[in-house]
Amino acid sequence: MSRSALDNKIATMIVDQSDLSLELGSGDEGTVYNYRNQYAFKRFKLFRDMEYYYRARLELKFKKIEELSKLTDEQMVFPLGIFGYSESDMEGYYMRIVASNDDFFSLYNMPLDKQIEMLIKGDEVIHRAHDMGLVIGDIKENNIMIEDGKPILIDLDNAAYGDYQYDLLPERSFCYYYVHGKEGPIRDNDIMLYTLMCLKMIFKDREFDYRQCREILWDLVDHLPVSNEIKDDIWVLLSDSLNKPYVSPVLAKIRKYIL
Numbered sequence: 653m654s655r656s657a658l659d660n661k662i663a664t665m666i667v668d669q670s671d672l673s674l675e676l677g678s679g680d681e682g683t684v685y686n687y688r689n690q691y692a693f694k695r696f697k698l699f700r701d702m703e704y705y706y707r708a709r710l711e712l713k714f715k716k717i718e719e720l721s722k723l724t725d726e727q728m729v730f731p732l733g734i735f736g737y738s739e740s741d742m743e744g745y746y747m748r749i750v751a752s753n754d755d756f757f758s759l760y761n762m763p764l765d766k767q768i769e770m771l772i773k774g775d776e777v778i779h780r781a782h783d784m785g786l787v788i789g790d791i792k793e794n795n796i797m798i799e800d801g802k803p804i805l806i807d808l809d810n811a812a813y814g815d816y817q818y819d820l821l822p823e824r825s826f827c828y829y830y831v832h833g834k835e836g837p838i839r840d841n842d843i844m845l846y847t848l849m850c851l852k853m854i855f856k857d858r859e860f861d862y863r864q865c866r867e868i869l870w871d872l873v874d875h876l877p878v879s880n881e882i883k884d885d886i887w888v889l890l891s892d893s894l895n896k897p898y899v900s901p902v903l904a905k906i907r908k909y910i911l
Contacts, residue, residue: 662718663733695744716816756793774803775899787812790822791845827862847889
């Protein structure tokens with residue numbers, strides 16, 4: 653990917669490879685590094701390894717990063733610019749570093765009231781992201797960090813935004829299809845993913861998985877230790893109805909019922 657396509661459009665940082673020290677995380681698409689305790693750098697190793705096949709997607713990726721870099725929200729980690737090594741072309745993007753190492757997996761060890769409080773805050777951030785025109789598609793515990801008692805959405809470069817739709821589809825973006833056997837809106841997919849994540853966490857039941865079929869999930873909900881009213885609300889969140897409500901009202905009812 654030549655840098656010329658993005659000259660004067662987005663902040664660019666050229667670094668030495670040796671400056672990317674501590675590895676913060678790794679996934680199918682790339683690895684995230686700590687850069688001088690100031691930024692997190694995400695390398696697109698998958699695109700680099702298969703650039704012949706993915707060049708068009710790489711172009712799209714950087715163009716979308718340019719658009720995302722214009723967005724700001726203290727609870728969402730957007731790209732700040734792109735980076736490359738002094739001896740090569742562009743490799744990825746950089747973002748602010750999240751001070752805490754705690755992600756939503758740490759909630760499993762919290763008291764239930766604190767757990768639900770943080771889950772409600774997370775739902776509010778997802779709602780706000782949707783209002784900005786951002787659809788996440790890859791909602792999971794380690795994509796939501798906790799910093800100063802607030803949930804922080806990270807890994808947003810694969811999100812659908814404006815004309816820049818998914819250039820590399822996370823498997824979780826097919827949750828709606830796994831459950832209902834048909835395509836559905838990605839926004840509703842986000843809400844289903846977050847609902848399942850909350851249920852799995854609150855009721856300590858790994859069977860609330862995004863790859864389950866509708867019948868299994870319906871049976872799991874039917875056996876939850878909550879009222880029929882709450883079960884009905886959960887079924888709506890996991891149903892194939894469009895324009896679903898968000899999860900916070902159900903979380904509040906669960907908190908009141910259990911506690």
